[in-house]
Amino acid sequence: MTSTTGVIAMTAKELTQIILTKEKIFILDVRNESDFNDWRIEGENTETINIPYFQLLDGVESIMEKVPVGRTLLVVCAKEGSSKYVAEQMLDAGISQVYYLQGGMKSWNEYLQPVKIGDLKQGGAIYQFVRLGKGCLSYMIMSEGEAAVIDALRMTEIFVQFAEESGVQIKHVLDTHLHADHISGGRKLAEETRATYWLPPKDADEVVFPYAKLEEGNNITIGSTAIYMEPIYSPGHTKGSTSFIVDKQYLLTGDILFIESIGRPDLAGKADDWVGDLRTSLYHRYKQLAQDLIVLPAHFGKITELGEGGKVMAQLSELYRNNAGLNIDSEEIFRIAVSENLPSQPHAYQEIRRMNMGKITTSKEEQRDMEMGPNRCAVHDN
Structure with a gap:
């Protein structure tokens, strides 16, 4: 100080x-x-x-x-x-x-705190980057001198510096979906590090830049120790929302499942169309996964979601017991819960979506103003 x-x-x-x-x-x-x-x-x-x-x-x-x-x-x-x-x-x-x-x-609003989540089975580690001022979470998976970054934020210098200090080269940059509450740093980070940028094609109808298609079956290997990142199509928050199973230990859920809530389906104006996808992903597809997977979301809504040392994580089985959004028996009540009486939409979210499509460019100061305020990606956030 x-x-x-x-x-x-x-x-x-x-x-x-x-x-x-x-x-x-x-x-x-x-x-x-x-x-x-x-x-x-x-x-x-x-x-x-x-x-x-x-x-x-x-x-x-x-x-x-x-x-x-x-x-x-x-x-x-x-x-x-x-x-x-x-x-x-x-x-x-x-x-x-x-x-x-x-x-x-x-x-x-812009500070990111790297927090080590854990080690990988064959060597390497996974880190969570906690943005306390915005509720955003990014990830870096490292193994054998290589790294992948998931849901990178626009402050790309932090990821570049952390990779250099850790002695790894960023080879892959991935977005779980087309973000609406913050400006993605994915494409910029990929360009800066000459990495491959991956994006779900069902979220990329309007993007104006090249990308690699993030789809099921396209396992991504980090390092020579074969740390597999298995994409899982899990629509609902967006049409293309995609989750990852990493090292058979971690489930990166993007913005479809949080520790104390679930993702909202209305940020592209298609809540009625996507609410069924949301329920299917959460109540059926995730149910078929190993319940001891550690859930790592792309956001948190409340300070109570932070655990020891700032880690935002929980076992999938624990969320099925305690997360209210996963315990709505009636499909009709679920539909009402995720499409009515939602929190206000994120500040400048339409402009942010266009920014993430590559359709507009803005100054650094304008980007700061666009992102001011809390994240509002969850159904139950206040």
Whole structure:
């Protein structure tokens, strides 16, 4: 952490470590109330209050009694400037140590934390990249000097750097489906590393770039130890949604199955058409798989879905016991649950879909704005 003008800058990485280790922290969020209600920083031992910046322009004395003594204090805003100003005012008001979030919520939205999920049977490992600020999860599978990246995010430099530090070369980049809530980094990462980019063809009707067809039967081998990645067609969230069984241990479910919920079928405007596919994939196809597979989704919706060290994972059999979305006996009630009373759709999701099709290009700043806010790929997210 670095200090400027007496207040201390806390990076998104440092904040991530605090949340993953479940340290206590008190956050003063000075964004507008509507922005705060839509999306905020959460953690098991994180207490947050929202007092908009404009209410603090004349001083912070009125809120001093709301700040707990002896707990790390972090001031947060959208970009950084307002939080730094408020932090300085609180320092002047007598609080001995005040932090502000460097880069604001924009930096929080983009930080990825690599977490080792486990080892592979014949050597190698699988890593999960946790994007706490957005609820996104990406994966890197490594074996014998080679790697595959699944559901890469647009911050491709993180995957490139991690691969270099791990001594592996990215050979394959795969998207489980055409994403709608965030901009995929898959094609860009494949171009940067000269890897093969795979995409389900049933999601690629409108894409304007070449890709390798991700279909059942096209097993992808990583390294000389034959770590098979078996694609499984599992439509419902999108028409082409595809899952992976990796090393006969892990089931990468994309956005069709999460730890506490299931994928929504309406982000292409075809909920009525896809709800049957969703039920078939979850209630029949996945039921036929080995129930001791470890489910690794592409998103999480709530901080409660994070386990030890930030891992988002659970055994398939456990989800069939505890996930409400997998325990709706009536097909009619299931249809209603996944097509009515859904959370609001992701911010700018139509533009994001077009971006992921290669139909439009935008600046880095525009991409940041398009992705601001929580993920809303699940049926039961609030």
